[in-house]
Amino acid sequence: MRAYGYLIKMRMLTSLAYRFDVWIGMIGDVILLAATVFIWKAAYGGDVLGSGASVVGLDGMITYTVISVLMTAVFSTGVQNTIYTQVREGNIALDFMRPLNLLGIYLSEDLGTMVSSIVNKAVPLVLMAALLFGFPMPDSPIAAALFTVSCMLSFMILWLMSAMVGLVAFWVAELGNLGMVKDAFVRVLSGSMVPLWFFPEGLQRVSEWLPFQYTYQLPLSVYIGMAKPAEALRGMGVQLIWIALLGVLLAWIWTRARGKVMVQGG
């Protein structure tokens, strides 16, 4: 355990070293955030309102957007790129020689990046958002607490999916980085851009059976009070089920992948 803790710490320190880059990245996040907020303002503007406005108010939607951008900035799933490049360049063989569980190493690295992101990105981002659009208040202290727990579970789901997609590289490295494809789907189906409750009925039904909405939409709706505590607890139960399912699946793929190690080049 000490070794993993050390990995987390080292990754935090390296990330903190690139201050300037972090600031630039944060300005980019603020621009994305502001653009989305202005779209919502236009959607809610004037007197003519469609059915969407009755679901949640503009303030709730702005808070939703701010926290969603925040989660995106903090959640770090570098594992899919790491496995992909390590396999492509053949370094994975060396990684296997390390005396620790490889997935544990990658998870520690991502956790380290995440802790540094909270200091580096989340705090300034919240301050900027508060200046521009008002502080994104949670619905209640209980909602905030449930949100935090649910977020951790969300991260695990996202991480497990990323690790799994990363492992695909063991079989089809020549297809390019499929993680990008997965990310494109997650962005839409997780409700990180537009909440799923605005989606067509059919798609909402289908997505209840997929893990995606339990990554962003669930914690976000808990935060703004769309999902009441009872519903939140039920949702977190579903999150745990997904973590168990994806975890078992990942372990299975992992044992198969280890047998497939193929080193490129000479």
Place this chain on the structure above:
Amino acid sequence: MSDVRHYLTVFGYYAKLAIQRQLEYPLFLVSWLLMIPTQYFAGVWMLRIIVDRFQPLEGWAFDDLAFLYGLGLLSHGLVVVFFIPTWGTEFAVIRGEFDRLLLRPMNVFFQFITGYFNFIGLIDLIPGVVIFLYAAHAVDFVWGPGNVVKLALVVIGGLFIRGSLYTIVGAVAFWTKRSRNLINMSVATLERTTMYPLTLYPHAVQAVLTFLFPIGFISFYPAESFLGKTSSLELPLGMAIWTPIAGIVCMAVAYTIFRMGLRKYESAGS
């Protein structure tokens, strides 16, 4: 005249080399081919959901929004094909790749830009063309010779405006050795400002995006005029003239900044 022909021949060879290199591993394109269209079709579909569930955005119905989105994507696709080396200026500076270019009897900027013809970037054009054709049909865009010429001028002008912004932002690396993150930020910003109506944003932002960085000319002002909306920027002559002019001015500025940066270039090594 023979100079121009010489440059064109060189460009032809570079392009051929780059295409061959990229087609060496054709399966590699699969992930891009899945990702890029998914991303942009999803983006336009999100707009559809918002408009359906709420109302037209600042008077822009979904078809109008799709027209703007598609028009913006067309010049985006082209910039990814022709100007992608600017995104990697940082690496070229750090690895001292300009040494090679400086030694050859040819314009360095030209060599740098044409050095990598990004054939794969054509994938970015697929959603652009599809969305634009759909929207053009939906808004009854007249495909007469006049409109086609205007459209071509706007897309080329937009390509130049985008290309010069990336050149300038990339060139920051000559001074700071770093510009990749600035580039990422610019890509995100350009996306948000060319594919949605500028009127969504506060007046100050609109002014910056018109006069300081003429991003509004890439797609927003031309789309307004194609769609016959009341123009939010009063100018004599059409946007089909102003977009290319803005493009040429931007390119001249970008070229000057690139040259200034190159003078700062000190090659790699300690």
